[in-house]
Every structure is written in structure tokens, then in C-alpha cells.
Amino acid sequence: MTTVFVRHEVSDYTAWRKVYDGFRSVQAANGVISEAVYQSADNPNDITVTHEFATPEAAKAFMQLEELRSAMRTGGILGAPTVWVAEKV
Structure with missing residues (x-):
């Protein structure tokens, strides 16, 4: 299981x-x-989102979607997000 944290x-x-x-x-x-x-x-506008995927490849493909980038812009994200990927052990 691969988890993406944003x-x-x-x-x-x-x-x-x-x-x-x-x-x-x-x-x-x-x-x-x-x-x-x-x-x-402490700050209701400081958000962390997790998404779980079956494989690292699926996670990488999702993170490359133009639809995702567009939604992030539309959602009012300030600055660059911090993103990390982890494997459940």
C-alpha cells in the first residue's frame, strides 16, 4: 500500500x-x-490530505494528472504543497 501525504x-x-x-x-x-x-x-486553513494507492506507480500517475493541478489551483492553495510518499510496512 502506497500513501501520498500532501x-x-x-x-x-x-x-x-x-x-x-x-x-x-x-x-x-x-x-x-x-x-x-x-x-x-491551530489553523483551519492548514490542511493535510492522504490518498492510498495499491502501487507506487498508481500514486505517481495520479500526482501527474493535469486535472489534479487544475483542481488545486481552483481550490485556492497558497504556495507550493509539501508532498511525500510512504509505503505501509
């Missing part, structure tokens, strides 16, 4: 969440097995 700040959590929730069909069609959203206790 942490970023958004300009408005509520607006970002609408875009994120509207992206679920693209996630499902592109190998996302499960996902979760975490919000910082």
Missing part, C-alpha cells in the same frame, strides 16, 4: 473543501483506494 495552506477551507469533494470521481477513476483530510488544530 500538506498545504488554503485561502478558505470551506471553498477548498467544495472543490476537493467535487474531485472524488476523478480520485476513484485514478486509483485512489481511500482518502482522508486533516485540519490543523
Whole structure:
């Protein structure tokens, strides 16, 4: 199991969440097995998202989607996200 962690700040959590929730069909069609959203206790606009994939290749392909980049721009992400990929052991 491969998990992608993405942490970023958004300009408005509520607006970002609408875009994120509207992206679920693209996630499902592109190998996302499960996902979760975490919000910082100190800053509601500091978000960490996890997506689980069956393989590292599926995770890499998802992260390269132009649809994903477009959704991130539309969602109001501030600055560059911090992204890391981990394998469940």
C-alpha cells in the first residue's frame, strides 16, 4: 500500500473543501483506494490530505494528472504543497 501525504495552506477551507469533494470521481477513476483530510488544530486553513494507492506507480500517475493541478489551483492553495510518499510496512 502506497500513501501520498500532501500538506498545504488554503485561502478558505470551506471553498477548498467544495472543490476537493467535487474531485472524488476523478480520485476513484485514478486509483485512489481511500482518502482522508486533516485540519490543523491551530489553523483551519492548514490542511493535510492522504490518498492510498495499491502501487507506487498508481500514486505517481495520479500526482501527474493535469486535472489534479487544475483542481488545486481552483481550490485556492497558497504556495507550493509539501508532498511525500510512504509505503505501509
